[in-house]
Amino acid sequence: MTQSAGNTTLDYGRERARMRIASKYIPLLATASVVVILYVYGCAAYGPRFASLRVLVDLFKDNAFLGVAAIGATFVILSGGIDLSVGAVVAFTSILIAAFCEHHGVNCDYLRRSPDAAVAFYRYRHLATHHLHPLLAIGVSLVLGSLFGALQGCIIHFYRQPPFLVTLAGMFFARGMGFVIHPQSLGIKQPFYIAFLNDIKIPLVAGVDIPFTVMCLAVVFLVALFIAHYTRFGRAVYAIGDDEQSATLMGLPAGRTKIMVYTLAGFTSALAGVVYTFYMQSGDPASCIGFELDAIAAVVIGGTLLSGGVGFVGGTAMGVLILGLIQNLIIFNGKLNSWWTRIAVGLLVLVFIAIQNVVTAASRRTTRAAAG
Amino acid sequence: MLKRFLRVPTRLLCSCLLLAFMIAGCDRGPKKLVVGFSQIGAESEWRTAETESIRSEAAKRGIRLQFADAQQKQENQIRAVRSFIAQKVDVIILAPVIEPGWEPVLREAKQEGIPVILADRGISVTDLSLYVTLVSPDVVEEGRMAGRWLATKLNGKGNIAELLGTPGSSPAIDRQNGFREAIAAYPDLKIVKSQSGDFTRAKGKEVMEAFLKSGEKIDALYAHNDDMAIGAIQAIEETGKKPGVDIIIVSIDAVRGAFQAMVEGKLNCTVECNPLLGPPIFDAIEAIRAGKTVPKKISLKEQLFEQSQAKELLPTRRY
Numbered sequence: 001m002t003q004s005a006g007n008t009t010l011d012y013g014r015e016r017a018r019m020r021i022a023s024k025y026i027p028l029l030a031t032a033s034v035v036v037i038l039y040v041y042g043c044a045a046y047g048p049r050f051a052s053l054r055v056l057v058d059l060f061k062d063n064a065f066l067g068v069a070a071i072g073a074t075f076v077i078l079s080g081g082i083d084l085s086v087g088a089v090v091a092f093t094s095i096l097i098a099a100f101c102e103h104h105g106v107n108c109d110y111l112r113r114s115p116d117a118a119v120a121f122y123r124y125r126h127l128a129t130h131h132l133h134p135l136l137a138i139g140v141s142l143v144l145g146s147l148f149g150a151l152q153g154c155i156i157h158f159y160r161q162p163p164f165l166v167t168l169a170g171m172f173f174a175r176g177m178g179f180v181i182h183p184q185s186l187g188i189k190q191p192f193y194i195a196f197l198n199d200i201k202i203p204l205v206a207g208v209d210i211p212f213t214v215m216c217l218a219v220v221f222l223v224a225l226f227i228a229h230y231t232r233f234g235r236a237v238y239a240i241g242d243d244e245q246s247a248t249l250m251g252l253p254a255g256r257t258k259i260m261v262y263t264l265a266g267f268t269s270a271l272a273g274v275v276y277t278f279y280m281q282s283g284d285p286a287s288c289i290g291f292e293l294d295a296i297a298a299v300v301i302g303g304t305l306l307s308g309g310v311g312f313v314g315g316t317a318m319g320v321l322i323l324g325l326i327q328n329l330i331i332f333n334g335k336l337n338s339w340w341t342r343i344a345v346g347l348l349v350l351v352f353i354a355i356q357n358v359v360t361a362a363s364r365r366t367t368r369a370a371a372g
Numbered sequence: 373m374l375k376r377f378l379r380v381p382t383r384l385l386c387s388c389l390l391l392a393f394m395i396a397g398c399d400r401g402p403k404k405l406v407v408g409f410s411q412i413g414a415e416s417e418w419r420t421a422e423t424e425s426i427r428s429e430a431a432k433r434g435i436r437l438q439f440a441d442a443q444q445k446q447e448n449q450i451r452a453v454r455s456f457i458a459q460k461v462d463v464i465i466l467a468p469v470i471e472p473g474w475e476p477v478l479r480e481a482k483q484e485g486i487p488v489i490l491a492d493r494g495i496s497v498t499d500l501s502l503y504v505t506l507v508s509p510d511v512v513e514e515g516r517m518a519g520r521w522l523a524t525k526l527n528g529k530g531n532i533a534e535l536l537g538t539p540g541s542s543p544a545i546d547r548q549n550g551f552r553e554a555i556a557a558y559p560d561l562k563i564v565k566s567q568s569g570d571f572t573r574a575k576g577k578e579v580m581e582a583f584l585k586s587g588e589k590i591d592a593l594y595a596h597n598d599d600m601a602i603g604a605i606q607a608i609e610e611t612g613k614k615p616g617v618d619i620i621i622v623s624i625d626a627v628r629g630a631f632q633a634m635v636e637g638k639l640n641c642t643v644e645c646n647p648l649l650g651p652p653i654f655d656a657i658e659a660i661r662a663g664k665t666v667p668k669k670i671s672l673k674e675q676l677f678e679q680s681q682a683k684e685l686l687p688t689r690r691y
Contacts, residue, residue, distance in 0.1 A: 046459075054458045062451045184540040187472025187496055207483055280446065282473035286539070287446065327448075331455040334408075334438030338448070 023363040024310070027303030030355050031318045034301075034348070038325040046332045054208045055328065063324040064213040065090065065275040067317060069291070070298040071224045072268025074316045077299050078228075079261045080241040080308030081156065081163035086269045087291030088174035089148060091284065093141045093273025095178050098186040098283025100137035101193070134192040142270045148174065149266015153259035163262075171292070178285035185284035193281060213275050220271065224313045237261060241308025298323055300349050305356050322348065405435045407657065408456030409465040409491075413444040416571055416599045417627040421691035422492060422647040426465065429650030435657075446470060450477045457484050463657050464488045466503075470540040471496040478502040487660050491649050494542040500668070504660060507653050509645045510671040511543050515550020517643045517676050518622050522555070522592055525620055525640070529560040530591035533583050535569040535576050535604060537596040543645075544568070547596045547624060564588055569600040576600030580607035595623040598630040598642060605638045616640050616679070626677055628689045634682035644674040647691060 043051040060067075069086050076083045152170050156163050202210040228234040236257040239247040248254045277283055302319030304311025326344050330336050407430060414420050423439075430437040438461060440452035446469050456464050457480055464486055468474060474495045481488050482502055490506040497503075522532070534551070537544030548566075555561045565583045569576035576595065583590060584607060595601035601623035608615040615621055615638040623630060626644040633639035649672070656666050677685065 049459050052458060055455075058451075058454045058458055062447070062454060185470045185472055189498070279476070280450070280473040281475055284446070284470070284473075284540070327451060328455055331438070331440045331452050332459060334436075334440070338441040338443060 023359050023366075026359050027310075027352065027355055028312055028315050028318075030352070031301060031303050031315050031322070035318050035321050035325065038322060038329065042325065042329050042332065045329075050328075050332060053204060053206070057204070057208050057210060057214070059321060059324045059328065060214045060217065061211060061279075063320050064217040065272045065279060066291070066294060066298065066323070067217045067320045068220050068268055068275055069272035070295040070302075070316050070320050071220055071313060072265040072272075073292070073295045074224070074299050074302070074304055074311065074313055075228070075237055075261050076163075076265045077296070077304050077306060078241045078308055078311050079237045079258060080244065081258070081261070082167065082296070082306075083152075083262065083265045083269075084164065084167040084292050085148075085152065085170035085174055086265070086272070086295050087288040088171040088178065089145055089266065089269035090273040090276055090288045090291060091286070092174045092178040092181075093145060093270045094276050094280075094283035094287065095182050095186065095285040096141050096144070096283070097134070097137045097274065097277050098188050099182045100140070101134050101188050101190040102186060134190055138274050141273065142267060145270020145273070146263050146267040149269070150259060150263040152266070153262030156262065157255045157258045175285070182283075182285065185282055185286070187282040188277060193278070211278075213278050216271070216275050216278075220268065221313065221317055228313050233257060233260060238309055241305075241310075243309070294323065294345075297345050297349055301345075301352050303352065303356075305360070306353075310356075310360075405463075405661075406438060406459070406461045407435055407463045407465060408438045408440070408452070408459065408461040410440050410442060410449045410452040410456070410467065412442055412449070412467050412469045412493075414441060415444060416597065416625075417629060417691065418597065418599075418625045418645065418647050421627070422467070422649055424691075425648040425650035426491070426653060427650075429654050433654055435654070442469065444469060446473060450474075453477050453481065457481055457486060460484070461486060463660070465491050465653060467491040468493050468495050470538070471542055471545075472540075475499070475502070489653060489656060489660075491653060492543075492647075505656055505666045505668055505670055507649055507656060507670045508672070509647075509674055511546035511645070512550040512553075513671075514624050514643045514645055514674060515547040515552075516554040517550075517674075518547075518594060518624060518641070519551040519554025521641050521643075521676060521678075522594060522620070522622050523558050523561060525622075526561065526592055528558040531562055531564045531589055532592045532594055533565040533580075533590045534563055534567075535579060535593065535595040535600045536566060537568065537571045537600075539568050541571075544571075544596055551594060563594075564590065569595070569603070571597050571600060573599045573603035576603030577607045578603075580604035581610075584608065584611050584613075590619055592620040592622070595621065597645075598623045598625040598627050598633075598639075601639060601642075602629055602633060605633060609638075626689070627691055628686070631677070631682050631686045631689055634677070634679045635686060637679065639679070641676060641678050643676050646672040646674055648672075 069090060073083055073086060148170065152166050155161055155166050200212045204210065228237070236247065236252045239250070239252055240254055240257055244254055298319035299316050300306060300319070301322055302311065302315030302317070304315060323345060327341050330338055330341055409426060411423055412419065414423070427437060427439070438456060438459065442448035442452060449466070449469060453464060453466060454477060464481055466488055468490065471494060475497055478488055478497070479502065488503045490503050492508045494506055494508070495503070536548060565586070565588065567579050569579045576599065580603065593601070593604055595604060601621055605615040605621065608619055613619060620640050622641040623639065624643045624645050626642045630639055630642040634642065652670055652672065656670060659666050
């Protein structure tokens with residue numbers, strides 16, 4: 001190194017700083033390399049059909065609603081919590097919108113016949129013959145989703161309950177309410193959905209276009225990036241995830257942030273439900289069972305620590321792409337059992353947890369060495 | 373600092389992508405007919421028999437079959453069909469898990485000029501040109517045959533419990549309607565219980581247990597498929613009653629398990645639901661490729677099997 005004492009310290013400082021930046025980004029780089037490896041393998045194994053623009057756009061098209069939900073789940077996991085109610089809220093929102101848009105409104109005949117649904121019937125009876133404009137239905141469901149999330153957040157914070165249990169209860173409740181609204185899947189034939197929204201798309205080459213759902217995903221992604229890195233709320237989420245007690249001692253509004261995080265998660269779950277109705281042109285109370293686990297897997301593969309405080313929204317987006325790529329590769333193969341997707345995702349999650357452990361251990365060692 | 377760190381990986385990434393695109397451009401030899409088949413899952417013996425029939429028929433005719441199992445989820449089926457469109461398959465076979473929600477993806481297939489054949493279940497679309505033909509067993513007639521047989525067996529009088537299939541699926545809806553149509557002429561035949569067993573054995577057992585616990589007198593059980601009936605038989609045996617004797621059971625599918633149950637005297641009657649869709653589907657594909665017109669619905673012929681025939685017919689059952 002250099003001779004003078006001042007220069008040595010400077011060099012040591014620079015080296016330490018480089019290591020800290022690198023260790024923060026290592027899981028993100030690992031995720032990015034997995035995306036690249038999968039895509040390159042697909043191009044090499046399946047030829048020009050896989051390397052086409054259509055496959056790329058389909059990747060976003062088919063996973064738009066997972067992406068929206070996973071982005072919301074990222075904030076929850078960053079804050080050190082977890083949200084198991086995502087799938088149930090998506091299904092509930094989808095059937096609520098479908099029921100509002102179709103001419104029998106909410107299925108009150110069914111409600112009248114089953115005694116357990118008396119409360120729901122009472123609440124919805126005036127909607128039985130109305131069919132709401134889809135925009136109003138979407139607005140109502142987004143508000144309901146946010147309120148549901150806020151309720152969960154309040155129970156978690158004020159009663160100091162573990163998020164796992166509260167959101168588990170929320171999941172059962174939302175799932176049941178979905179079936180109470182309408183017990184079967186319901187197609188949406190409203191012209192707003194079929195004609196108007198289908199025409200909002202950005203045409204690309206050769207019959208491929210970017211549909212409305214992908215544009216929604218892009219907007220949600222950009223807004224989430226902004227919230228995470230350029231707002232006080234985002235910084236507070238990271239701080240709380242890292243160490244809640246230190247964050248509170250520093251003067252950050254831990255309670256308010258936590259409730260807002262779960263409200264945001266409820267909102268994005270409801271928004272994912274809305275995107276789902278655009279995508280499927282139907283609502284189904286029995287859909288998205290186990291969907292929250294896909295969202296959590298995407299977040300973990302994206303480089304976010306399950307204990308919170310470390311992670312990126314961009315990582316989650318890449319995690320969603322990885323899930324989509326694996327499924328696409330298996331379908332292109334045409335001979336593999338589709339359950340290999342689950343096996344591959346499980347292995348990847350384990351690999352990423354291992355990477356995260358190694359990186360945190362290494363950075364703790366350097367900080368301890370530097371301090372000592 | 374980050375830029376220096378990223379320089380090598382970025383160069384590596386670019387060269388990898390370049391290599392991949394070069395390999396991707398290479399041609400791959402003489403073209404076989406490629407058919408994409410999006411199957412619902414593997415939830416019952418019947419479903420696996422259907423898959424096996426289509427697979428073996430494709431192999432017999434030298435057609436490459438791209439198979440995708442959707443694990444009972446519609447999103448996975450939509451993803452599979454999109455992938456088939458991207459792979460530029462020649463024909464798509466789709467066994468839709470539920471009726472609504474197929475318009476967008478089938479419209480994409482139509483745009484790309486890929487004909488779609490529906491297998492076993494129907495869809496609800498406003499534009500019927502989105503699929504070429506539906507090849508399926510005559511599901512409504514199955515319900516009617518079961519209803520007629522049960523009405524004769526019970527002499528036009530009795531309480532019937534019904535185990536429905538997956539809510540929203542066309543076989544469940546059609547079997548329900550067909551049955552009710554057949555027993556409409558018998559006012560003393562009442563359906564006292566009707567709930568979904570989701571076409572699976574476990575759920576069928578669970579729901580039958582609930583029916584039996586409710587205390588209402590049940591003279592007969594009409595199960596929309598054999599797997600649910602077999603689950604229900606277990607539930608009935610656990611309460612000490614004799615299935616097939618105390619409660620008359622009729623179900624649909626005619627899989628080997630049902631014949632076995634009939635030989636043991638636990639099941640009374642099963643209506644055939646032919647899962648061997650392979651030959652008619654590939655005949656339709658060849659007709660489409662030859663430019664001929666195909667009927668919008670191709671129904672398979674079926675029959676009813678009673679307990680007395682079970683023993684001699686069991687070895688002849690292919691599924």
